Amino acid sequence: MMNNSEFILAIVFQLTQLLLVVLAAPLLTGWVNQCQAWLQNRSGAGMLQPYRVLHKLFHKDAVIAHNASWLFRITPYIVFGCMWLAAAIIPIIAVDLPFSGVADVIALVGVFALARMFIALAAMDIGTSFGTLGARREMLVSFLAEPALLMVLFTASMISHSTQLPRIVEALAHHQFALYPSLAFAALAFVIVLLAENARIPVDNPSTHLELTMIHEAMILEYSARHLALIEWASSLKLFAYISIGIALFLPHGIAEVGNWAGLPLAIVLLLLKLLAAGAGLAVLEVVTAKMRIFRAPEFLGTAFLLAVLGLLIHFLLGT
Numbered sequence: 001m002m003n004n005s006e007f008i009l010a011i012v013f014q015l016t017q018l019l020l021v022v023l024a025a026p027l028l029t030g031w032v033n034q035c036q037a038w039l040q041n042r043s044g045a046g047m048l049q050p051y052r053v054l055h056k057l058f059h060k061d062a063v064i065a066h067n068a069s070w071l072f073r074i075t076p077y078i079v080f081g082c083m084w085l086a087a088a089i090i091p092i093i094a095v096d097l098p099f100s101g102v103a104d105v106i107a108l109v110g111v112f113a114l115a116r117m118f119i120a121l122a123a124m125d126i127g128t129s130f131g132t133l134g135a136r137r138e139m140l141v142s143f144l145a146e147p148a149l150l151m152v153l154f155t156a157s158m159i160s161h162s163t164q165l166p167r168i169v170e171a172l173a174h175h176q177f178a179l180y181p182s183l184a185f186a187a188l189a190f191v192i193v194l195l196a197e198n199a200r201i202p203v204d205n206p207s208t209h210l211e212l213t214m215i216h217e218a219m220i221l222e223y224s225a226r227h228l229a230l231i232e233w234a235s236s237l238k239l240f241a242y243i244s245i246g247i248a249l250f251l252p253h254g255i256a257e258v259g260n261w262a263g264l265p266l267a268i269v270l271l272l273l274k275l276l277a278a279g280a281g282l283a284v285l286e287v288v289t290a291k292m293r294i295f296r297a298p299e300f301l302g303t304a305f306l307l308a309v310l311g312l313l314i315h316f317l318l319g320t
Contacts, residue, residue: 007098010096010097010098011098013093013094013097013264014097014098014099017088017092017093017097018084018088020093021084021087021088021092021237021240021241021244022084022087022088022233022237024240024275025087025233025236025237025239025240026050026051026054026233026236027047027048027050027051028236028239028240028243028275028279029050029235029236029239030046030047030048030049030050030051031047031275031276031279031280032239032279032280032282032283033045033047033049033050033283034046034047035279035280035283035284036283036286036287039283039284039287040287050232050236053229053232054229054232054233057224057225057226057228057229057232058225058226058229060224060225060226061225062224062225062226062227063224063225064227065126065222067126067127068125068126068222069125071118071121071122071125072122072125072126072222073227075118075119075121075122076223076226076227076228076230076231076234077230078114078115078118079115079118079119079230079231079234080230080231080233080234080237082111082112082114082115082234083115083234083235083237083238083241084234084237085111086108086111086112086237086238086241087237087238087240087241087244089102089103089108090103090108090165090241090244090245090248091103091165091166091169091248091255092244092247092248092255092271093255093256093264093267093268093271094255094256094264094267095166095169095170095255095256096166100165100166101164101166103164103165103166104163104164104165105153105156105157105163105164105165105168106150106153106163108165108241108245109146109149109150109153112197112238113142113146115234115238116138116139116142119135119138119219119220119231120135120138120139120219121135122219123135123138123218123219123220123222126222128221128222130214130218130221131218131219131221131222133214133218134214134215134216134217134218134219134221135218135219137215137218137294138215138216138219140294140297140298141196141197141203141204141215141297141301142197144196144297144298144301144302144305145193145196145197145301145304147305148189148192148193148301148304148305148307148308149190149193149197149308151186151189151305151308151309151311151312152186152189152190152193152249152308152311153249154312155182155183155185155186155308155311155312155315156168156172156183156186156249158312158315158316159171159172159180159182159183159315160172165245165248168248168249168252169248169252169255172249172252173252173253173254173255180315181311181314181318182311182312182314182315182318183249183250183311184311185307185308185310185311185314186249186250186307186308186311186312187246187249187250188304188307189304189305189307189308189311190245190246190249190250190304190308191246191285192300192301192303192304192307193301193304194242194243194246194282195285196297196300196301196304197238197242198235198238198239198242199215199216199217199235200282200285200286201285201286201289201290201291202289202290202291202292202300203215203292203297203300203301204216204291205291206235215294216235240275243275243278243279243282246278247271247274247275247278251274253270254266254267254270254271254274255267255270255271
């Protein structure tokens with residue numbers, strides 16, 4: 001049990017993480033874009049470009065269709081809140097923060113699904129063909145990606161005997177060092193799911209505006225100003241959340257233990273290094289691969305599900 005001073009300190013660190021994720025998420029997106037520019041021999045717009053875009057959008061007047069319902073208007077706030085909640089409760093600097101106890105992996109998948117449901121309904125609310133097309137494609141991708149993600153999370157849960165991310169981190173990072181072959185298959189599946197869920201190449205291209213290939217962009221064509229800013233910010237938070245989940249599952253070493261407040265500065269430094277490495281790796285993957293046809297997405301995500309199930313079977317057969 002924590003005394004009053006320890007509880008207040010824990011609240012301070014939790015609020016620090018809340019601010020860290022919401023402010024650092026656009027910077028992570030800018031880092032990925034800048035790495036892509038360097039790999040393509042371009043100068044790039046700079047790592048701070050997402051902040052400039054958000055600033056510009058927040059200072060514009062929103063244009064909303066006459067037939068837009070209340071659902072269309074509140075969706076950006078719901079999506080932003082869901083992504084901020086997901087990114088904030090993941091144990092990325094310490095496992096004993098006050099909100100980390102609710103970081104259940106199944107609940108996290110539910111939070112992502114809730115945001116997806118609202119953005120898809122809002123895309124169809126206006127009645128445009130592109131919004132409906134993007135919503136249908138988004139549901140197709142999620143229908144294939146969510147089972148694979150659950151299998152990945154179940155593999156880690158079987159090893160730690162818990163579905164809570166703090167307990168998974170403790171089991172994998174703070175106990176005796178061990179290599180888990182099952183997690184190797186799960187990691188490959190998770191990378192595929194991360195690319196699909198965050199509308200990255202090869203499933204989608206976040207920088208395209210070609211109507212026949214868009215998925216995520218097709219759903220937000222009708223948004224502008226502050227509504228578009230919140231959705232773009234939420235997209236950055238979602239990428240940050242998925243990378244944070246990957247760090248918690250496969251690279252948890254360095255996250256501070258329960259009560260080890262002295263280790264938090266080192267944990268923050270290691271987190272920044274992991275985020276830099278993950279962002280650079282994501283940029284490399286997107287540069288060396290090409291956008292696939294939407295009809296190939298089921299095969300791509302089916303591979304992720306197969307790898308995740310293999311990881312789960314290996315754990316049952318070998319116990320590792």
